Amino acid sequence: AALGSVFQNKLVDQCEQLQLQSAAIAKHVAEVLPAKSQSVLTAANGARELVIQRLIFVGKVCENEEQRLLENVHAEEERAHQSILTQRVHWTEALQKLAALRTYLVDMITNLDDQGLVVSTPPYTKVQVAEGILEPQESVKLNFNQQCVQSPLLHRLWASAVLCCIAGSQEIHIDEKTVSPHLSLSEDKKTLTFSPKKAKLDLDCPERFDHWPNALATAAFHTGLHAWKICVEKSCAYKLGVCYGSLPRKGSGNEARLGFNTASWVFSRYDKEFRFLHAGQPQPVGLIKSPSEIGVLVDLAGGEVLFYDPDSCAILFSHRETFAAPLYPVFAVAHQSISLVQ
Numbered sequence: 001a002a003l004g005s006v007f008q009n010k011l012v013d014q015c016e017q018l019q020l021q022s023a024a025i026a027k028h029v030a031e032v033l034p035a036k037s038q039s040v041l042t043a044a045n046g047a048r049e050l051v052i053q054r055l056i057f058v059g060k061v062c063e064n065e066e067q068r069l070l071e072n073v074h075a076e077e078e079r080a081h082q083s084i085l086t087q088r089v090h091w092t093e094a095l096q097k098l099a100a101l102r103t104y105l106v107d108m109i110t111n112l113d114d115q116g117l118v119v120s121t122p123p124y125t126k127v128q129v130a131e132g133i134l135e136p137q138e139s140v141k142l143n144f145n146q147q148c149v150q151s152p153l154l155h156r157l158w159a160s161a162v163l164c165c166i167a168g169s170q171e172i173h174i175d176e177k178t179v180s181p182h183l184s185l186s187e188d189k190k191t192l193t194f195s196p197k198k199a200k201l202d203l204d205c206p207e208r209f210d211h212w213p214n215a216l217a218t219a220a221f222h223t224g225l226h227a228w229k230i231c232v233e234k235s236c237a238y239k240l241g242v243c244y245g246s247l248p249r250k251g252s253g254n255e256a257r258l259g260f261n262t263a264s265w266v267f268s269r270y271d272k273e274f275r276f277l278h279a280g281q282p283q284p285v286g287l288i289k290s291p292s293e294i295g296v297l298v299d300l301a302g303g304e305v306l307f308y309d310p311d312s313c314a315i316l317f318s319h320r321e322t323f324a325a326p327l328y329p330v331f332a333v334a335h336q337s338i339s340l341v342q
Helices: 002-111 114-119 124-131 152-165
Strands: 183-185 191-194 214-216 225-231 237-244 264-270 273-278 293-299 304-309 314-320 327-333 337-341
Touching (some): 002 124, 152 225, 152 293, 152 304, 152 314, 191 327, 237 304, 264 314
Antiparallel strands (some): 191 337, 225 337, 237 327
16 A cells, blocks of 8 residues: 555656646747747848848949049040040141141242242241151050050959859869879869979879979860869968960970969969969068958950959959950969969
């Protein structure tokens, strides 16, 4: 009987615990969850409003910048046309003066005999006027100045948009035939790893770099706008950019060294030194911290190659060039590894 009483008390305790647990759950369902639901709804509405407000603000800033730049273009167009009109008037007057002087001299030659020419007063004044009329020369004042559309805001927004919309939408792979014997290429053709010891590769392959630790992408860009990202956080010695397919592949000279010839444009890092390299003319790039990723943008129609830090939305360096041939993405690694991000 005593044992049964103990067992009965335990069951009663468990029932009370279950009742308390049920009451807590019921209260949570009745009070906490509705409050949470309302809190989530309020937070979501606030988030929507924040997105809308910020995009409206960005839109207004873009509209203002658009208006300002279009006004700059119009003003520059008017200035160039006015310069052309001014020069047209100037040279028309010069032609009239020269024609009048020539007519005067022809009349003298025609109407005066030799003795008359000798005793006549030489037309020094008129000749001096003719000598003061200079030959026409090319003038930058007659050209449309593209600098009128320079806008750091537009440049940065454009680079961000290109990197978001285009980088990753086009597959870029590294061409195994071009890979230096100092580099190994991953199976997915996206990661290059440096090794001080040369691998046993076919160095007679005409596409392969036999000295510098370089590699090219499989395909070149002929027209349009292109962008790709490279993870560089593991390496403190690399080069990224573009080059012509005519870039030499053999030897230790500057002809095949990225950035030290006229056929390549690269962003370079060596330890804590960052530079843009082209034609053997390095331009320092001051950075507070090392980027973990670098975006490369190429606008063949606009003639621009640009290097971008996706984390900070900062343009690291921008270079304008009229490209004369298709461009290949190009890579060099002298420490650890780098990888295409797609």
